[in-house]
Amino acid sequence: MREKTLKRKLLLLITTLLMLFISVVGLPATDSTSQTTLKIPAKLGIQKIDIEKNIKVDGKNYPFTFLDGMLLADGTRKITIDNRTYTIQVKTMPDPVKADGSVEYYTFVLEGTATFYDPTVRELKTVAASKEMSISEKMYIGVIKDDFGNISDVAFVPPTLEKLDILDSQNPISNISGRKFLLSSKSPYRIISRTIIPENSALILENGVTLINSLNAELNIKGSLVTTGPATILGSGTLSVSGSGILYASVLGTELKVTSDRGxxxxLDNSDILDMNLVMPNFVVIRNSSLRSAKINGAYAVYIIDSNITELEVKNCGNVIINNSSIGKMDLGMVSKVVAYSSGFSTLNISDLSVMALVSSKVNTVSTDRGGVIKAKNSEFGTIALQNYSIAYLYKSSSQTLSVENSKYYNLESKIGKVIK
Structure with a gap:
């Protein structure tokens, strides 16, 4: 009994210390010129701002000493602190803007403004913020987001199709050197062994190309593989990404696996594949796609848009966005952080100090453990189970059942059918 008590106290201590280092803590709201002057943002999205003072929202007492867009109604809000009133705008849903672009005269053009990133750089370092991007041999991604930071979609800026050598299909594809192009008119192409696309080399597939895998063939991408339209990959095989490799694929491959060791x-755009197992990639985008299984560990940023995944596992990922997607079972762990908009989950497991923010979403069963945090806004749940120092913030949401064991929950204008303690 004593040993069990000590273990519980140790777990509580570790949880408390680690919570100081994760984003739940929020950002201080002090002006650089004065520690007593507050700097309240004019626009607040899914963000937490520490105030450490009593707060009134629209003239009513607010139960926290921090501001969080997840716990405020969208729209214009009057924030009163120390008898001073600030007017802010709250918005926690992205605009319905899609990232469907086109290439016009060596320029990739979008209808809306995107923030462009170089995927070979493992950080969110803005290359440009524009409706267009010049194309070259270098590739970029363009993230569509509003002024509040809400992300709706992601685009791929393709490479130029100049200076390409046509690859013959009479012989199986062997190791690639330089920039090669596969023609649909010469399709199908065959891969019969482990084939490497080296760094600074590229394999580009024309719309309609078919690849046939033999003997569980593997195409290892250290350079880049890009499809210019829907392609088909037949047979059991693997696309593996490593080093600084780039994979952009619109493929039908129901026996295909995608793996990475960094990258x-x-x-994946408009794809249907068997499964994915990624370790330490910089950026991951799953868009308009279907996967039976996806495991992502240590990615810098992950975007899942308009997709269906039967089983999803996310570990050690600090920037994950899910928008308008359907997930069967999702396991979230190892200090990960996820924001989900307008999405559905059958089962959701949150553990190890991970944080999940759900906006206008539906979940059948949620289980949190070991300091997991769930924030819900305008969302619906069947069952929520909190244990081992977990926390739930429920704003204008509903749950049929809520069970609490060594944990906390905050009910803000939510409907809970039954609470079990």
Whole structure:
């Protein structure tokens, strides 16, 4: 009994210390010129701002000493602190803007403004913020987001199709050197062994190309593989990304696996594959795609848009966006952080100090453990189970059942059918 008590106290201590280092803590709201002057943002999205003072929202007492867009109604809000009133705008849903672009005269053009990133750089370092981007042999991604930071979609800026050598299909594809192009008119192409696309080399597939895998063939991408339209990959095989490799694929491959050992970018667009197992890639985008299984560990940023995934596992990922997607079972762990908009989950497991923010979403069953945090806004749940120092913030949401064991929950204008303690 004593040993069990000590273990519980140790777990509480570790949880408390680690919570100081994760984003739940929020950002201080002090002006650089004065520690007593507050700097309240005019626009607040899914962000937490520490105030450490009593707060009134629209003239009513607010139960926290921090501001969080997840716990405020969208729209214009009057924030009163120390008898001073600030007017802010709250918005926690992205605009319905899609990232469907086109290439016009060596320029990639979008209808809306995107923030462009170089996927070979493992950080969100803005290259440009524009409706267009010049194309070259270098590739970029363009993230569509509003002024509040809400992300709706992601685009891929393709490379130029100049200076390409046509690859013959009479012989199986062997190791690639330089920039090669596969023609649909010469399709199908065959891969019969482990084939490497070296760094600074590229394999580009024309719309309609078919690849046939034999003997569980593997195409290892250290350079880049890009499809210019829907392609088909037949047979059991693997696309593996490593080094600073880039994969952009629009493929039908119901027996295909995608893996990575690092890698700059894995982007599946309008694809249907068997499964994915990624370790330490920079950027991952799953868009308009279907996967039976996806495991992502240590990615810098992950975007899942308009997709269906039967089983999803996310570990050690600090920037994950899910928008308008359907997930069967999702396991979230190892200090990960996820924002989900307008999405559905059958089962959601949150653990190890991970944080999940759900906006206008539906979940059948949620289980949190070991300091997991769930924030819900305008969302619906069947069952929520909190244990081992977990926390739930429920704003204008509903749950049929809520069970609480060594944990906390905050009910803000939510409907809970039954609470079990």
């Amino acid at each position: 700059a970018l894995v982007f």
